[in-house]
Structures are given as C-alpha cells and as structure tokens.
Amino acid sequence: MPKIVRFHEFGDASVLKLDEMPMPEPKSDEVRIKVKAIGLNRAEVVFREGMYLERPKELPSLIGYEASGLVDAIGQGVSGFKANDKVSSIPAFSMNQYGVYGEYAIVPARALSHYPEHLSFEEATSIWMQYMTAYGALIDIAKIKEGDFVLISAASSSVGLAAIEICLHHKAIPIATTRTSAKKAQLLEAGAHAVIVTDDQDLAEEVNKITNGKGVNYVFDPVAGKFLKECAKATAHGGTIFEYGVLSKQPCVFPLFESLQKGLTVRGYTLFEITSDPNRMERGKKYVFDRLQDKTFKPKIDKTFSLSNIQEAHKHMESNTQTGKIVVTV
Amino acid sequence: MPKIVRFHEFGDASVLKLDEMPMPEPKSDEVRIKVKAIGLNRAEVVFREGMYLERPKELPSLIGYEASGLVDAIGQGVSGFKANDKVSSIPAFSMNQYGVYGEYAIVPARALSHYPEHLSFEEATSIWMQYMTAYGALIDIAKIKEGDFVLISAASSSVGLAAIEICLHHKAIPIATTRTSAKKAQLLEAGAHAVIVTDDQDLAEEVNKITNGKGVNYVFDPVAGKFLKECAKATAHGGTIFEYGVLSKQPCVFPLFESLQKGLTVRGYTLFEITSDPNRMERGKKYVFDRLQDKTFKPKIDKTFSLSNIQEAHKHMESNTQTGKIVVTV
Structure with missing residues (x-):
C-alpha cells in the first residue's frame, strides 16, 4: 500500500x-x-x-x-x-x-x-506556486513596468526569488529585504538591486536612499503584522502594497495615516485569485511555461x-x- | 479690522x-x-x-x-x-x-x-468638499456602475449624503450605516436603499441579507478603527474599501484574513489626491458643477x-x- x-x-x-x-x-x-x-x-x-x-x-x-x-x-x-x-x-x-x-x-x-x-x-x-503567485500580483494585477521600484520582503523564499526574476525580466528594480545579513550575498547574486537587512536597518530610511526619497511603487509582502506599517512608510505616493501571507503572528495594524496621506492601496492577494479563474489561469500558465521553456526563469x-x-x-x-x-x- | x-x-x-x-x-x-x-x-x-x-x-x-x-x-x-x-x-x-x-x-x-x-x-x-470627496473615490477611482452595492458609513455626514446622491445618479445601490436609529428615516428619505444601524445590528449579517450573500462591491468609510474589519466582512470578493477619515480614535486593525480570502483592496484616500492634480481637479469640478447646475445634486x-x-x-x-x-x- x-x-x-x-x-x-x-x-x-x-x-x-x-x-x-x-x-x-x-x-x-x-x-x-x-x-x-x-x-x-x-x-x-x-x-x-x-x-x-x-x-x-x-x-x-x-x-x-x-x-x-x-x-x-x-x-x-x-x-x-x-x-x-x-x-x-x-x-x-x-x-x-x-x-x-x-x-x-x-x-x-x-x-x-x-x-x-x-x-x-x-x-x-x-x-507553479512561486511563479504564479508572483506573476498574479506583479503582472496580472500590478502590470509592473520598466523602472518601477518593487520592495520584496522575505525575499529568499521561493516566491520572493521568483518575484526578483519577474522584476528583472520586466526591467523593474527589485529591492529585497531579509531579517539578518546571512542571506544578503545570495540575494544580491539572485539579482536584487539592493538588500535591506531589517534587523539592522531602518526600512523607510534605506528605501529613501535607494529611491531618492520617492519610495517604492510596489511592495510584495508575506509578513504583515507590524511590518505592514514599515512598508507603508517606504511606499511612494499612489503605491500599492500586496499582502499575500501571514508570516507574522502579530496583529496587523492598518497604516491609516500613511494611506490617507499618500493614497496607498493595500491589496490582499493569494494565487487562488488567479487559479480559480480559468482565463487568468491560462494566461498565467502560458506566461510561466514560456519563460521556463526559454530559461528566462530558473x-x-x-x-x-x-x-x-x-x-x-x-x-x-x-x-x-x-x-x-x-x-x-x- | x-x-x-x-x-x-x-x-x-x-x-x-x-x-x-x-x-x-x-x-x-x-x-x-x-x-x-x-x-x-x-x-x-x-x-x-x-x-x-x-x-x-x-x-x-x-x-x-x-x-x-x-x-x-x-x-x-x-x-x-x-x-x-x-x-x-x-x-x-x-x-x-x-x-x-x-x-x-x-x-x-x-x-x-x-x-x-x-x-x-x-x-x-x-x-466642494462633499461632492469632490465622494466623486474622487466613487467615480474618478472606482468608476461605480449600475447595480454595484456601495456601503456608505457615517452616511448622514455631508460627504455621506453626497455619496448617496452620486450612487443614485449612477444607478448604484447605496447602503447607509448610522450608529443609532435617530437618523434612519432621514437617510431613507435621502435615497439610501437600506439603512443599517450599527449599534443594534450586525453589519455583515445585514449586508448579506440585502445583497443575497454576495457582499458590497465598495465601502466608502471615514470611521476606520475596528470598524474596518466589520466592513471587510461585509465586502464581496474583489471588493474595494475606501478609507477617507479618522473618525474612530481606536487603532485600525487591517483585516488580513478577509483580505487574503477575498482579494480585498483597502484604499487610503483624501480629496487632495484629486485637487492636487490639475487634470483630475478640472474633471471633478466640471462633474460637480454640471450636476449642481441641472439640480441632479442638491x-x-x-x-x-x-x-x-x-x-x-x-x-x-x-x-x-x-x-x-x-x-x-x-
């Protein structure tokens, strides 16, 4: 058996x-x-x-x-x-x-x-989990484009690395976060434009340096909890924060003032939004398959x-x- | 002087x-x-x-x-x-x-x-404050259309009443909330399809009855605080919640699970997003002026x-x- x-x-x-x-x-x-x-x-x-x-x-x-x-x-x-x-x-x-x-x-x-x-x-x-999850948020919904700054938290996860590949493919600029310096070199090697070590560095301050004070256009975050507010501080006017996970066990505080001041969008998201819709699923499958086939994604x-x-x-x-x-x- | x-x-x-x-x-x-x-x-x-x-x-x-x-x-x-x-x-x-x-x-x-x-x-x-605020969220951004359910909280405010008028003008269905029954009759008279008295009734339960279990497509809310989570429970899959005020002094909890499960968007918004952009401002002014002129809005x-x-x-x-x-x- x-x-x-x-x-x-x-x-x-x-x-x-x-x-x-x-x-x-x-x-x-x-x-x-x-x-x-x-x-x-x-x-x-x-x-x-x-x-x-x-x-x-x-x-x-x-x-x-x-x-x-x-x-x-x-x-x-x-x-x-x-x-x-x-x-x-x-x-x-x-x-x-x-x-x-x-x-x-x-x-x-x-x-x-x-x-x-x-x-x-x-x-x-x-x-499928990693590329479809990142594809759904960054391409199907956000339609990221050349020059967009994308903050990718918990970036050494399989989904985080997929998000970095997708950003690079579309000439967007992936900024990775990781908690300790242990994985910094690996994330730079994976193509991150910059890596912010959140245990040691202030997220908004570092993002401001990298983006010339503008903030990131998108955040792709599975942490939530108190980290959402940090993300909001690092986000540009009119930016969008995708929340796609529940890694933090802390209560998740909505960044009300930052959202009002900057017109921020906080978007709950899972790949099931894509995979439960036959049309979006087909488009996503083809997107991922083709880029695996030609070895753009590895x-x-x-x-x-x-x-x-x-x-x-x-x-x-x-x-x-x-x-x-x-x-x-x- | x-x-x-x-x-x-x-x-x-x-x-x-x-x-x-x-x-x-x-x-x-x-x-x-x-x-x-x-x-x-x-x-x-x-x-x-x-x-x-x-x-x-x-x-x-x-x-x-x-x-x-x-x-x-x-x-x-x-x-x-x-x-x-x-x-x-x-x-x-x-x-x-x-x-x-x-x-x-x-x-x-x-x-x-x-x-x-x-x-x-x-x-x-x-x-201007009332119509431009409601216009910016519901028309400029959301582009509400016939049959959309729109939950309007603190609906007896000048902005809330303007939102009701805008919904009716576009054949969307305004559902008003008010804390006590004192203003219920006035809100029905103002055109609300239904009025939910939040001190006495469960928001999500009432919305479910009104929308046949579907939830509202949009929420237009200046309360925030703990009320955001109630709004999220009442929102349909793929719906958008506009937060445009800070009436509640309570900490604002982000409804993480509801947002992930239903792919919700929580959008911080103020009318300054419209009035600081000359093109959006001009469109908004014309929209409001014309509908005051022909007495659609009163x-x-x-x-x-x-x-x-x-x-x-x-x-x-x-x-x-x-x-x-x-x-x-x-």
Missing part, C-alpha cells in the same frame, strides 16, 4: 505521519500521479498548525499543493493527459479536498500541467529531503535558513 | 477665537474674498485638536477649507475672476497656509471656483450659525446629531 503523508492533529512538524493507505482511485475529472518530487510551501506549515486561510474539514487530513511525477491513472472526462506523461500540480484546489504529499496523489485535472522537458522532477515541483532549489524525512523538511522550512525551494523526493 | 477665526492652542471648540486682524492682502496667484458663508468639515475639528493629517506649523493658526462669498481683491497673475464675482473655495490647499473662517479670507486662485447661480451662499459653501444644509457662534457650530458637529452640512453665516 502506498505511503501518504497525513496529520491526525494540529501541531509542529512531528504531527506529519507516513500512513499506509489503499491506492487512491481517480474519480471524474481527476488524475492519479505517481509522485517523484514534492515542493514544500509555507502554506502547508500553517495548514498543519490549523492557522491557514482554511482548516481541514476533518482529521486526519491530507496535505500539500505541489508535486511532480508521472500520470498513473486517469478519471472519466479527463482529456489532455495520458499514462506516463510528466506533469506537475498547480495550487488550484483546496487542501480540504486534495493533498499531494505521498507516493501517489489524486489531483483535479484542471490543476495539472505539463512542464518544459529540460526540467528535472525537483525543478518541476518548484514552479527555479532555485535550496535542499532536498527524502519522503521518510518529511518532518525534517518541514522543520527546515521553519528554521528560515533556506534560500529557494525545499523539495522532497519520492 | 476684520474678524478672523484662529486657535492659539490645540483643544476643544473653546480654543476657537475671533481675532481682530489687519485686512489680509492677496499676493501673487491669490484672491481675497469677502466671506458670506463658511461650510464646516470634520477635518477642521481634527485640525483644531492637533490630530489631523497635518499640524499647524505655528500657533496661532488659521482654520477652514470652505467658504463662499464675493471676490474682493485680486493678486498679481490671477485671471478668470473679477471684483464681486460669487465664488466658493475648493479644499485644494494646506491649512498650514490658508484658512477661510473669518469675515475675509485669502485663497489661492486655483482653489476658487464660480458656482451655479441658483445656489445661495449657504449652499455654495456646501458643495446640497443639504443641517443648520446655520453666526460667526460669533463658531464655537457652538463646532460643538454641534462634535455632537454627531447633524444630517448634512453645518454652515456659519457671516
């Missing part, structure tokens, strides 16, 4: 269990994939803690948005896929219904995609773990020492 | 003094008006308290954004106005530099406008006071018992 990761209670990484389960069968519009690699996301850590945007309807719960592998069985009504196709999953479903951590996974066909052939399984599970893998070490993989994510995607191979 | 209202210290309405001052002379690009009526705004109460978006550079300070009257003297370089023209002032300046409470006022020419002839002086000082005056009762006029605003504009006649 295949091993499937589930958690039976909310808690730290130790609640993740490798359960032996009957082989799952695809229903209509579903595909079973033989999983080769799993890409980890912060969302899954928060889901495991019971603190995510949605909670499991029941426990034990499946978990996981991103996997790559081979098409293994196809449900009724599915077209476009055949056995042994190399595919990877796009976060376009609820973890209340599907979860891809395991040796096999059921995924709705609409959330499955082929990917450029030159990518390894590890790379192929390190694309997914960066931080470290790989084996499936039996899934707990260690989650702990590594929570250590915040990674730069890029954490991948579990199966 | 003309009487001019100034405050010598921050505080309650009692700090407003009628000082006898030398006749002020218009410099380049300025006009002196013989004031006939003054329109009061919440911004001036907060400015008097030292809690506004800007604080006076020095005390004593002038105060006041809106006055109507007759052109009395014209500085160098001013065109388009002549002596005895009936004019009213548009909030397109800083109260650090200008203030119109008094028998005479100096106003920059770009912040002065003629107005439709059928308006009294009292009505003519009850147009400014509602709550009560008039004499200039010697300026303290009572401010106290009346702070009583929150008014519906419409509080005017001081000179």
